[in-house]
């Protein structure tokens with residue numbers, strides 16, 4: 001007889017324990033063991049949260065290299081079936097080899113579950129017939145569990161689910177995450193109701209009253225924004241380092257529909273637009289995607305959503321200052337070009353209309369579509385096409401955590417018919433779908449890759465663009481990590497080409513995420529290791545760094561409503577010289593719209609206590625030495641970047657923390 005020493009690890013997470021009997025069977029290249037009771041209920045503490053359980057499995061002779069383990073649990077007569085979350089199995093063979101079998105999922109039934117040994121295998125090298133059979137079976141089950149659904153025509157497809165409990169257990173929120181999320185949502189709502197603000201359809205009568213809404217829910221930065229929101233420097237700064245650092249581009253020629261003259265912006269002839277453009281000092285923000293979208297009706301009142309054009313100039317002291325604003329796309333007499341030299345309220349009102357347009361552009365295009373919805377497409381495609389034993393699963397699974405559930409909740413509570421954004425933002429309802437469709441058709445592969453995006457927007461050299469500086473360094477660190485992992489598994493391009501699972505993954509993304517739009521530049525097929533490395537880098541970057549950049553500052557910059565009104569309820573001025581403070585108060589959203597949006601943004605800016613930062617992999621999916629070394633090196637590099645960002649921030653009036661790796665979550669989880 002020969003002995004296999006088995007250790008079963010139960011995860012250290014809430015309710016991971018089982019009171020059922022657990023059985024295990026080992027399958028090797030030369031045979032299999034008997035199904036063996038691992039431990040019974042009398043020693044149930046062996047399966048307590050965070051514990052391990054050992055047993056010996058004896059076989060008449062060696063069963064060769066271990067391929068997989070079969071695990072099942074059976075309830076005892078007096079105990080119901082329960083849910084158990086094992087993390088992994090380790091087996092020491094009679095030859096002295098240690099085999100690891102990653103599990104990291106809930107087992108809720110009494111079926112037999114099979115888990116492959118941790119060495120990553122692509123489909124064309126998976127030679128063992130039972131292993132191969134199991135691989136196919138796993139994907140067949142996954143395709144039953146993960147279905148594509150169409151939320152609205154023209155938008156990326158999403159995960160089919162009727163409620164959070166219909167999502168497979170492995171992708172649901174943990175108990176901790178769910179409890180904290182519900183608590184924050186509930187307390188925000190309760191506070192507004194207690195203060196009698198939740199249903200108040202009146203206008204604000206004093207701008208300082210807005211401060212009373214969430215007086216104890218403030219961040220250092222939201223207070224800073226409240227003090228400086230009227231200033232041109234902060235208005236310009238937000239295009240570089242606020243929640244939407246994606247729209248601004250260097251301007252080398254004015255668009256035809258934005259007839260700004262030298263006389264308007266340089267009334268004393270101090271310079272000219274063409275000279276300043278030549279020097280690289282002129283920038284443009286064009287909200288054309290919002291043009292033609294049907295604005296909402298809120299509290300029975302028609303709302304206004306503009307599609308402005310904004311011209312900015314870099315000042316000699318490296319500040320980005322707005323120099324001209326046109327609120328509608330088509331130039332006309334009743335569509336004046338507003339200037340900093342106009343009256344205080346004309347100029348402030350023009351900037352408020354721009355900030356309100358930015359709210360919709362940011363939330364729908366930059367945040368929802370370009371991070372949340374795409375991250376969900378990457379995740380669903382991964383789970384439908386890539387088995388656990390594949391290196392891509394091991395690499396990307398941690399970057400999908402909570403994405404399906406947070407997106408389900410966003411669809412149900414934010415953008416559904418009675419969702420907060422639908423009810424209280426200018427782009428809610430019909431306009432939202434129009435904007436999202438237009439936005440998807442403008443998403444290109446290169447715009448999702450920050451080095452190319454920065455180059456295309458001509459933003460390589462402007463000072464104080466920390467989104468760019470931190471983002472490029474993060475991209476580079478992620479790229480080299482991904483390159484190390486993929487170079488280890490794919491020895492040449494032909495291996496990429498013959499990996500049929502990988503090819504199905506990318507094709508599903510092309511078809512379901514980008515609706516087969518070849519113009520997006522998204523590949524339908526991957527033919528080289530380099531192309532695969534870039535695509536996987538983009539997937540990780542989008543779900544982690546990019547999402548953090550456009551998500552984490554939501555309350556900082558929009559918590560003070562006048563800096564980012566979700567909607568506006570008076571039309572923009574058609575003439576100069578008619579606006580006053582009263583016009584601004586009447587234009588800003590009603591009290592209930594303000595507080596509901598503030599509560600939502602507060603919720604979406606909170607980190608949960610089971611947050612996992614970029615590059616941390618609490619689940620050991622990889623068991624080979626090289627990928628484990630690469631993970632450690634990745635973490636060291638991220639620590640180095642984090643220290644550099646902290647040192648830089650010490651000298652800044654407004655620190656830029658959103659892309660500090662310590663603050664970036666591994667996945668789109670909020």
Ligand code: FE2
Pocket residue numbers: 367372547551604670
């Ligand atoms: Fe988010």
